[in-house]
Amino acid sequence: MRIVIRPGAPNAFGPVLKRIREEVRPKLTQADLAARITALGLPIDRSVISRIENQGRHINDIELLYFIKALRLSTEKFLNMLTHVHSNIALYSDLSSEEDELEIRVAEEDDLNGFL
8 A cells, every 4th residue: 555645635644544444453444433433422424534534634633532542542553653654754845846746655564563
């Protein structure tokens, strides 16, 4: 799986949250995750999760905390994974004007041991 952060994307967390959601066992659908988050007290539906994961919508700090809790992660594990996945992001100013997107290599399953 590759993560692409396009210039102007409203969030950088979405692709990482999607990767985590797809890697947890048992696997969660977007609807399952929406149900978990709603049960925790933040009404949200599948379409909102889709837009966040696809970087089409901002995610605020409170929503991010609900995602982390619903995915049954510690904040520390999430931040470690986020740091690991995004450690090689170049600054947008480092890209040539001919490049229209930044491709980021996502950690392989072996790289995720200890994070999930």
